[in-house]
Amino acid sequence: MAEWLASIMPNVVDYSGKFWSSCLATGQMFLIAGGFTLVFGSIFGVLLTVTKKGGIMENALVYGLVNTLTNVFRSIPFVILLIFLIPLTRMIVGTAIGVKGAIVPLVFGAVPFFTRQVEAALANVAPGKVEAAAAMGSGKVGIIFRVYLHEAVPDLIRAVTITAISLIGLTTMAGAVGAGGIGSFAINYGQNLHHQDIVNVCVLVLLVFVSLIQGLGNSLARRTTNRSLFRRKAETK
Amino acid sequence: MIELEALNKSFGAKDSAVRAVDHVSLQVNEGDIYGIVGYSGAGKSTLVRCINLLELPDSGTIRVAGFGAVSFENGRAFFQNDSGAREALTEKRLKLLRRDMGMIFQHFNLLDRSTVFDNIAYPLKHSGMGKAQIRARVLELLELVDLREKINAYPSELSGGQKQRVAIARALANNPRILLSDEATSALDPDATESILHLLKELNRKLNLTIVLITHEMAVVKAICSKVAVMENGRVVEQGEVYKVFSEPQATITRKFVDSSSGLGRINKLIDEHANVISGGGTLIRLTYNKDCVGDALISEVSRRYGVNMNILLGSLEILQGSPLGGLIVLVEGEMDARREAIRYLCEKNVIVEVIEHG
Numbered sequence: 001m002a003e004w005l006a007s008i009m010p011n012v013v014d015y016s017g018k019f020w021s022s023c024l025a026t027g028q029m030f031l032i033a034g035g036f037t038l039v040f041g042s043i044f045g046v047l048l049t050v051t052k053k054g055g056i057m058e059n060a061l062v063y064g065l066v067n068t069l070t071n072v073f074r075s076i077p078f079v080i081l082l083i084f085l086i087p088l089t090r091m092i093v094g095t096a097i098g099v100k101g102a103i104v105p106l107v108f109g110a111v112p113f114f115t116r117q118v119e120a121a122l123a124n125v126a127p128g129k130v131e132a133a134a135a136m137g138s139g140k141v142g143i144i145f146r147v148y149l150h151e152a153v154p155d156l157i158r159a160v161t162i163t164a165i166s167l168i169g170l171t172t173m174a175g176a177v178g179a180g181g182i183g184s185f186a187i188n189y190g191q192n193l194h195h196q197d198i199v200n201v202c203v204l205v206l207l208v209f210v211s212l213i214q215g216l217g218n219s220l221a222r223r224t225t226n227r228s229l230f231r232r233k234a235e236t237k
Numbered sequence: 238m239i240e241l242e243a244l245n246k247s248f249g250a251k252d253s254a255v256r257a258v259d260h261v262s263l264q265v266n267e268g269d270i271y272g273i274v275g276y277s278g279a280g281k282s283t284l285v286r287c288i289n290l291l292e293l294p295d296s297g298t299i300r301v302a303g304f305g306a307v308s309f310e311n312g313r314a315f316f317q318n319d320s321g322a323r324e325a326l327t328e329k330r331l332k333l334l335r336r337d338m339g340m341i342f343q344h345f346n347l348l349d350r351s352t353v354f355d356n357i358a359y360p361l362k363h364s365g366m367g368k369a370q371i372r373a374r375v376l377e378l379l380e381l382v383d384l385r386e387k388i389n390a391y392p393s394e395l396s397g398g399q400k401q402r403v404a405i406a407r408a409l410a411n412n413p414r415i416l417l418s419d420e421a422t423s424a425l426d427p428d429a430t431e432s433i434l435h436l437l438k439e440l441n442r443k444l445n446l447t448i449v450l451i452t453h454e455m456a457v458v459k460a461i462c463s464k465v466a467v468m469e470n471g472r473v474v475e476q477g478e479v480y481k482v483f484s485e486p487q488a489t490i491t492r493k494f495v496d497s498s499s500g501l502g503r504i505n506k507l508i509d510e511h512a513n514v515i516s517g518g519g520t521l522i523r524l525t526y527n528k529d530c531v532g533d534a535l536i537s538e539v540s541r542r543y544g545v546n547m548n549i550l551l552g553s554l555e556i557l558q559g560s561p562l563g564g565l566i567v568l569v570e571g572e573m574d575a576r577r578e579a580i581r582y583l584c585e586k587n588v589i590v591e592v593i594e595h596g
Contacts, residue, residue: 132346135289135417136360136407137336139328146359151350226349226393 011195015185019198022185023205028099029171029181033106034164040111041163044070045118046144056130056140066115074112078170081109082177102171102179109170114163121155122148154221161217165210172206182206238447239265239288239415244297246283257283258294259471265449265464267302267414270441272458272479273451274494275468281451284468285417288449289338290314290331301415304334336360339408343420345400347392353379353403354388360410378406382436398429405436409444416440418450422457434460455498459483459557467491480557484527485589499553504566508594519548519570522580525589526563535586536567543579545571566593 006013044066050056051063076084082105086096089104125148133147149156175183182202190198223229244261247254257280265271275281286292288299290307298308305318307326314326347356357378361371379385382402392400401421408416418437422430438461440446452458458465458479466476467490474488486492496502501523508521526535540547548568555562569576583590 126344126346128342128344128346129348131291132340132342132404133359135291135335135338135340137332137411138360139332142363147348151348153350224350227391228350228352 009197009201011189011193011198012201015189015198018185018189019201022180022182025099025179026168026171026175026181026183029102029106029174029179030164030167032099033103033110033171034167036103036107037110037114037163037167038160040107041114042118044111044115045122046148048115048119049122049148050140050144056134056143070112070115073108074116078105078109078173079177081105082174097178098180102174102181106167106170106174110163110167113166114159117159117163118156121152121159124155125151154225157217157221157224161213161221164213164217168206168210168213238267238269238302239449240298240300241284241288242298242300244284244287244294244299246280246287246292246294256280256471258287261297261468261471261473263466263473263476265447267447268441268445269464270438270448270450270462272462272465273449273468274453274455274458274465275451275490276453279468280471281468282419283471285419285449285451288415288417289335289340301334301337303414304337307334336411337413338415338417339405339411339413340417340419341401341404341408341421343423345392345397345404345424347400347403347407349392351391352388353384353390353392353395356392356403357407357410359407364411374410375406378409381409381440382406396429397425398432401425401429401433402436405433405440409440409446414445414447416446416448418448420452421450423452423454430457431460437461455494459498459555463558467494478558480528480560480562483557484525484562499555499564501551501553501564501566504551504593519546519568520576520580520595521550521566521568521593523591523593524563524565524567524583525591526561526565527587527589528560528562530587535583535588536565539579539582542582543571543575545569545575545579547579 002013012019047062047066048070051059051066053060053063073081085105085108089096089101092104093100095101129147129151130143133143138146171179171181172183172186175181175185176187178184182205186199186202189195190202220229241264242262244258245256246258247256249255259280261284273281273284283292287294290299293312293314294309295312296309298306300306305316308315308317315323316326316330317323348359351359354375357375358371361374366374375388376385379388382405384399384402384406387395387399387403392403395403404421405416416437421437422433425433434457437448437450441448441461450457450462462479464477465479465482466473467482467488468474469488469490475482475486475491482491483495486495493502496505504521504523536547536549539545546569548570549565550568551566553564569579571579580590580592
């Protein structure tokens with residue numbers, strides 16, 4: 001097995017230590033930045049939904065602020081954002097390189113994207129459902145969690161899937177400017193040292209990872225459309 | 238039970254504002270099934286949403302028995318309880334008012350990702366009830382709307398009529414005394430419409446539930462309402478007992494509604510299309526019989542007594558609130574004087590006569 005691997009991708013085997021640590025770094029960036037993105041993007045997406053004109057907590061100031069910030073950061077290409085944020089990153093985490101240094105720009109890059117996705121998902125919740133909940137005496141928090149977020153689950157899962165895949169893309173880009181991970185492994189060891197097998201394996205790893213996320217997302221979205229993931233039976237004696 | 242006084246609600250900028258509700262006052266008594274009819278855009282949806290304050294009126298007062306009064310001045314809301322103390326309307330008070338009024342909608346508005354059980358339990362959760370209590374209440378409600386076997390179904394597995402039953406059960410979960418119905422049968426087929434109307438009537442009787450029902454179909458009003466208000470351009474143009482409004486409609490729009498539901502309106506269409514209904518001469522009249530004279534054989538009596546031919550073109554008879562109401566479109570042929578005498582005689586007999594066209 002080892003011999004066979006060494007024969008088809010000799011350089012990957014030679015640099016296997018570096019390869020695994022790169023995969024690990026990418027995984028770390030993905031999970032940590034993804035976690036922050038999930039939290040902040042959800043909050044901002046909900047904020048946009050409830051504060052917009054006609055929303056349940058209409059507030060032009062909050063809406064205008066979140067909306068403008070989202071637009072600004074969405075319109076900056078990520079490679080530029082990476083270098084633009086270096087001073088801020090240093091201030092927040094003390095360094096602008098390595099996994100730690102990559103988290104800040106990754107979050108800034110992914111949050112606006114996810115925010116818009118969440119906003120779109122919540123916009124798909126029929127206004128009548130919100131109205132019905134209000135008519136039943138449900139409060140604002142109740143409406144956000146029990147109507148908006150609850151009914152939008154399949155769309156939110158699709159949003160998470162798309163954002164996760166785009167975040168993987170961002171982590172490899174961050175790798176190009178010193179963040180480590182599969183992106184930098186492919187460039188520094190594959191491209192720069194002319195080891196095509198390393199580039200190929202990096203592509204393969206990313207392909208498998210993206211496919212897994214997409215497959216999982218599709219399946220979960222399908223299983224939550226017009227039903228909850230697990231059908232809870234109210235016992236009928 | 239509910240008293241609306243001088244309600245106003247406008248939408249849009251000041252100079253181009255649309256008056257959706259224009260100085261509306263009406264009173265709904267306990268146990269009434271109160272219909273509000275009008276074409277789309279007449280303001281009836283906005284009006285019904287003003288009752289449970291989903292829309293906040295610009296001015297006016299809403300009184301709900303046992304709750305108090307909410308009045309609006311310059312866009313501010315005040316609450317006044319029965320003892321007269323006045324304060325700003327709080328969010329908490331608003332929720333209490335809404336829990337005392339159930340509401341059902343044209344498109345049901347159920348949560349698609351929740352089972353029937355969870356949909357009905359929605360307003361019960363976080364209300365201090367225990368799990369066992371909630372389950373008992375949901376089962377009771379399912380029994381009430383006759384949908385026990387669908388407890389674990391999702392809305393996508395139900396028919397329109399069943400969805401509306403779930404919505405009704407959900408609206409009644411907190412034992413409200415008032416049910417607001419916003420075109421609740423407009424998206425249903427005729428069978429489901431009938432069964433939902435039947436259910437509403439039964440709930441009205443069983444629970445002494447006061448129902449305010451808005452619709453654009455006069456047939457719905459005819460089927461279950463005891464009182465009706467007709468709306469046009471944000472104003473209530475006519476209101477009263479259903480029988481009275483149907484037998485003696487005053488406003489033009491009310492006539493149109495009444496005609497469309499009885500089928501007698503077709504005569505206007507015939508005349509508009511210049512069908513030769515009175516080509517041979519004669520007077521085209523419309524007779525409306527109320528409960529006092531439906532039983533009399535007036536047509537043949539008039540015909541014999543004055544020597545005129547009474548040619549019946551269209552006729553309808555319906556039972557409204559247990560009383561018959563009849564309508565006929567008749568072509569009276571004969572001498573001019575005889576025709577006049579015949580019509581005068583009919584008027585004397587309490588038949589409402591309208592001359593549609595002289596030939």
